[in-house]
Amino acid sequence: MKAELLQVRNLRVYYQTAVGPLKAVDDVTFSLKSGERFGLAGESGSGKSTLAFALMRLIKPPGYIEGGQVLLDGGDLTKLSEDEMHKVRLAQIALVPQGAMNSLNPVMRIKDQIIDGIVDHSNEIPRSALEERVPELLERVELGPEVANMFPHELSGGMKQRVCLAIAISLSPRVIIADEPTSALDVVVQRQVMLTLGQVQESLGASVLLVGHDMGLMAQFVDRIGVLYAGKLVEVGSVREVFKEPLHPYTQLLIACLPSLEEKGEFKGIPGLPPLLLNPPSGCVFHPRCPQVMSRCSLEVPSLEEVCPGRWVVCHLYTEVKR
Ligand SMILES: Nc1ncnc2c1ncn2[C@@H]1O[C@H](COP(=O)(O)OP(=O)(O)O)[C@@H](O)[C@H]1O
Ligand code: SF4
Ligand SMILES: [Mg+2]
Secondary structure: OOOEEEEEEEEEEEEEEOOEEEEEEEEEEEEEEOOOEEEEEOOOOOOHHHHHHHHOOOOOOOEEEEEEEEEEOOEEHHHOOHHHHHHHEOOOEEEEOOOHHHHOOOOOOHHHHHHHHHHHHOOOOOHHHHHHHHHHHHHHOOOOHHHHHOOHHHOOHHHHHHHHHHHHOOOOOOEEEEEOOOOOOOHHHHHHHHHHHHHHHHHHOOEEEEEEOOHHHHHHHOOEEEEEEOOEEEEEEEHHHHHHOOOOHHHHHHHHHOOOOOOOOOOOOOOOOOOOOOOOOOOOOOHHHOOOOOHHHHOOOOOEEEEEOOEEEEOHHHOOOOO
16 A cells, blocks of 8 residues: 555644634645545635645745644644745645746746746756756656747746646655646646646656646546535545545535536536635534535534545534444
């Protein structure tokens, strides 16, 4: 069995607001094995980007990590000093942030943006060696060497996203977090970029945490999936099992909404509104929208249970199940 590379334990990330803390990530626990592809799926506002930033220790005020652990090879990233964390970023764990391709500097050539990214995290490599590394990195993300001298406006969306991926892998990280890496791209380009991400991951021997709202796309890429609802991870399992037999009523609705596994399917049409995180419903946060709600659901908070090996769910329908 593969070793667990990244373990997220009881992670809580809040935003301070005038009326109290907004629990954007609330007691989230999951792990990522070496070489594994794990998908984190959830509606907009469910806390995906907050979680991705927290793993990188990039949460800025009014956000803060309230508690929990992020263990990379057993060492807790939440305990590192800012200097220590700076060395870990990009070299060990890298993020392609949501909307990254729109934050490329419009007046800088691509090669300088890639080199700056590396220099920012490791100033031990001489400039000449960095210049040589650029075409090699571009090739890894299936871009030609001519892209090095181009500006962002000369590139298509898919090419820009590949540049962002090249920056993320420039120091050969062991964990690549990709936050909605293809959401701004059309379907054909999405598939191509995902194929490249897969190839890059395999050649580096890295693990990938893919964050997104497109269950169909995710199902084609990841090995295991976790479903986030209102800052809570409500179900975790292998993609095959979760799609074959979703356990949590929310996951059941999400999957029922998909046209088919092969087609692109986005979250849509689940009755009710996502809860306001500032004032979440009592008991199970999903209870106002749940078709299978029971009397205890608004009173008791369900806990994370492993209902069978590798299948985790947070729902009172399963709390009586003996392992
Ligand atoms: N800087 C911020 N200040 C206050 N609340 C925030 C901030 N950033 C995000 N949030 C809130 O945190 C929750 C999760 O947001 P986010 O992590 O962006 O979700 P997702 O990526 O799943 O769409 C949302 O309710 C959002 O409004
Ligand atoms: S705990 Fe109750 S309300 Fe929540 S998902 Fe399960 S059945 Fe539905
Ligand atoms: Mg997001």
